[in-house]
Amino acid sequence: NAGVMQNPRHLVRRRGQEARLRCSPMKGHSHVYWYRQLPEEGLKFMVYLQKENIIDESGMPKERFSAEFPKEGPSILRIQQVVRGDSAAYFCASSPGQVNSGNTIYFGEGSWLTVV
Amino acid sequence: TQLLEQSPQFLSIQEGENLTVYCNSSSVFSSLQWYRQEPGEGPVLLVTVVTGGEVKKLKRLTFQFGDARKDSSLHITAAQPGDTGLYLCAGAVLTGGGNKLTFGTGTQLKVEL
DSSP states (O other), X not given: OTTOEEEOSEEEEOTTOOEEEXXXXXXXXXXXXXXXXXXXXXXXXXXXXXXXXXXXXXXXXXXXXXXXXXXXXXXXXXXXXXOGGGOEEEEEEEESSOGGGTOOOEEOOOEEEEEO | OOSSEEEOSEEEEETTOOEEEEEEOSXXXXXXXXXEEOTTSOOEEEEEEOSTTOEEXXXXXXXXXXXXXXXXXXXXXXXXXXXXXXXXXXXXXXXXXXXXXXXXXXXXXXEEO
């Protein structure tokens, strides 16, 4: 999937544990997005980040979820105290510039979180 | 309310048939992208359309962006079993939508021998 690297691909957590999902964008891309796909549902936007900045977090649940994209290293989506409803596929995507300027977003292969 | 409506939601056809998938909205998009997603994988980009009225062809797939940039269609000619998958349209809303893609509801296509 065009070089966006996500890990882990599959993650199992017990209720109450923390989940950390990592994403390395395509080379040269400084815009990162996280989407969530619940079973039998479409892709829902969670958060949009540029290096060291959260630009739009309108899709993030108010509690337990956080995201960062540090100056060095991958973007991290962190879910604290996971519950069964957090079980989903989490996709990271990146772009070289703003989508509204016609730039294309490329997706990673996803991280499948299962909460038991 | 879904910003981007795709139709049909499910489509099962025989190999060799033609089909069209529609993506409609009341919002204007600065660009629209089509993806295909296989089970257990991420969405794979098929095409990006930017200009109203634009038509792009990718082998047997033809993509059209509406003149008003509110809708798009994907036409597949002589479908093959390898075309089976979930087809997603996604648009960047021109104003007030932020710099992100909003996804359609998806069309699940199955092409049988």
